[in-house]
Amino acid sequence: MPAPSRPASLFRLDGSAAETDLLTPLSPEQISADRPVDLPGTRGRLVAGAFRTEAPQWLQHAEALGGGPLDLPSTLPFAVLLVPRPPWTYAVTWGAGHLVLNDEHVEQGFGLRFGIRRLDPFDLGLVASAALDISARATQVSIPGGGDLSAFRLEPYGDLVHRLAGSADLTDLTYGRVTGKRYRIRVGTSLWAPLAKDPEAFLADLDAVGAVVDEPDEDSALRFISQTRPMDRHHPLVPELERQLAEALGGSDALGLAWPSSAANDAENAGSFRITGLGPGGPIHVPGRLELEHLTTRLGGIPVERRLKALRAGRITTCADEAGTEPTGAPLPAARWLVFETTVEHTRYVYHQSRWYRIGETYVAQMRDQVRDLLARKHVWPEVTWKPSGQPDDEHRYCQRVAALAPGYLCLDKDFASTPLHPRFELCDLLGPGDELIHVKWLGRATAASHLYTQALVSAEALHDEPEALAQLADKVSTLDRGRVLGGAPDTVVLAAAGRAWNVDELFTLSQVALLRLDRAVRSLRATLKFADIPHTAKQRHRRGGG
Known part of the structure; x- marks a missing residue:
């Protein structure tokens, strides 16, 4: 037949x-x-x-x-x-x-x-x-x-x-x-x-x-x-979503900064950033870290109806030096450096890597419940207040203060390790008294947490999979604290944040996605993820990055 x-x-x-x-x-x-x-x-x-x-x-x-x-x-x-x-x-x-x-x-x-x-x-x-x-x-x-x-x-x-x-x-x-x-x-x-x-x-x-x-x-x-x-670019809702994005480009809590996938490593280690083509006013040189305000200050001065065109014309280049003369990667569209979220008729929409995504509300609610439970795992932080200095090495200064004032804490910030799989990375910013791997970040924006997750995962994987990483950590510990012996591979990873508390309501949907991923990865490495809220004083707002 x-x-x-x-x-x-x-x-x-x-x-x-x-x-x-x-x-x-x-x-x-x-x-x-x-x-x-x-x-x-x-x-x-x-x-x-x-x-x-x-x-x-x-x-x-x-x-x-x-x-x-x-x-x-x-x-x-x-x-x-x-x-x-x-x-x-x-x-x-x-x-x-x-x-x-x-x-x-x-x-x-x-x-x-x-x-x-x-x-x-x-x-x-x-x-x-x-x-x-x-x-x-x-x-x-x-x-x-x-x-x-x-x-x-x-x-x-x-x-x-x-x-x-x-x-x-x-x-x-x-x-x-x-x-x-x-x-x-x-x-x-x-x-x-x-x-x-x-x-x-x-x-x-x-x-x-x-x-x-x-x-x-x-x-x-x-x-x-x-x-x-992912949404089709011709979806009938896209014009409304892009109208909301254009308004947010002038400055909004729904807007955040996120490294493009192809530039994540260069951005984390950049000495400066160069922004070109972002509306009138010429190039922008950003020494130190790139902040959302470097983009929104320029875009906020452009009429709303022309902001998206300006954003898509803009390019951001990572540079190894603070002077912005040694590019480490190709100029990437400025739109790929932003993330934006909005809700329309009980459905969450996310703008990420220059594309729109639809995320069901039931899905978001389930995820928030899991993240809320995860954030309840607390690491008790020493009473050392982070007082922002406004300097590019502010984080390093704070880590040094914790190590000097809190017994058992060692500062390893900027003390890089190197292995065949990870040529240059930080094992942690601080090592706790119980050999906790502590990664420290000022979270001025919710999306900044994503970079902290990346740092923590690279370190945990290296220490679990590469004997060279564990040997280097042991050597650094004995050098900083003579007589102290590392008790094997650390089994606790701590994310310590200032600028905002670890609260599910203050994390972008994509940051929650990444956090659940990190927790699953850390558990597979036989370690536990914990969270610390750093006591801090608020940063004074000031304009950064010249035009």
């Missing part, structure tokens, strides 16, 4: 857009067929052809090393079938057909929504995700024989899943009804699954897929995947 279905890639497009706008422009020589297709009760459109490529740019290099000429021009055949099913238009693609679709009208995450409702969480083959935090790390884990969800070690909060593959229940589709079997599908923006060959059954399959995607997901073990999603 011939198979009733064949696998193909299925996309869902905006049904209100003109059919001519759904596909990218194609030249006549690329098209071999463009014709209407009569289906039961509707009319579709089939476009087929091929992309012809000339010799690739690397051909000359390959010929030189390979000992002779190579004939490598090629063609990429494609076919796309557009099928109106109001309020959507479905697109079935074969070959390179996905390259023909106009991405502006493709529903992002359509396939994922089907997968969340029909994939077997005990038989997944692939999970691809990215971290929604300052690291923005991307991972792809494959288990050829299939595994349950726990085998992929997804974080319960902050993992942005964008592709899945695995065994699925397809009883809604012709394939499942006829064969009674499951099928290994792939989902992301599209759904790769068997679709019926018979025209009437094919349309029934499209309608069945749409019904699955639009049904509730309360009973799915994978529903957490849909709690955090």
Whole structure:
């Protein structure tokens, strides 16, 4: 008996857009067929052809090393079938057909929504995700024989899943009804699954897929995947979100500073920053640490309707020296250095790494409960008040004071360690009397906590995984306090903050995501995360960074 279905890639497009706008422009020589297709009760459109490529740019290099000429021009055949099913238009693609679709009208995450409702969480083959935090790390884990969800070690909060593959229940589709079997599908923006060959059954399959995607997901073990999603740049809510962002750029508690993933290390160790192209007024030189006010002071002087354009034109460069003459990285868009949060109709929206994300309110509430419990783990701090001096080495001065006034505390701030995996890092700012690894930061803004998390994680991993790190810590301890012997790898990591208390209400959503990640990582290293509130006097506000 011939198979009733064949696998193909299925996309869902905006049904209100003109059919001519759904596909990218194609030249006549690329098209071999463009014709209407009569289906039961509707009319579709089939476009087929091929992309012809000339010799690739690397051909000359390959010929030189390979000992002779190579004939490598090629063609990429494609076919796309557009099928109106109001309020959507479905697109079935074969070959390179996905390259023909106009991405502006493709529903992002359509396939994922089907997968969340029909994939077997005990038989997944692939999970691809990215971290929604300052690291923005991307991972792809494959288990050829299939595994349950726990085998992929997804974080319960902050993992942005964008592709899945695995065994699925397809009883809604012709394939499942006829064969009674499951099928290994792939989902992301599209759904790769068997679709019926018979025209009437094919349309029934499209309608069945749409019904699955639009049904509730309360009973799915994978529903957490849909709690955090990137927004399409053409989402109807984006103009309102960007209006709120533009207003906040003049200065707002909902706005924060966050290092771009590609510049996190350079930013942490920068001697200065150079800001260019950020509206009128010329370059801005920032010695020491970059603060949010360096951006909002300039942007606040620009009319609200022009702030976003100025932000996107601005560039920030990290420099090794305080004079700003030794760049350590490429200039990055200023928009990638900011994070912004707002709530619209009980849903949280986050602007991060130049992109908008939607975070469900239930998800936020669950996360806040966990963070509140986590912050209850307190480390008692000595009565040494941090009085800001306004100097770039303010943190170092405070650590030295604690070490001088509080018995058992040793200052290791700016005393760098080096290992094969971590060429230059701080083991801690202070070592406590019980060998606690203490990381100290003035949290002028909630987002500053993310940098503290990074420092703590690098140290904990190095001390757990690299004998050189533990040996260097022991040597530093015995040098600072003769006769004191480090009692093995420290099992307590303390985050000590001044400027604001450790309070869930004062942490950005992304900072909460990162904190839960850190706690899970520290526990996997057989250590405990604790928190300390440093007594302090408020900083005096003053304008920093010249124009």
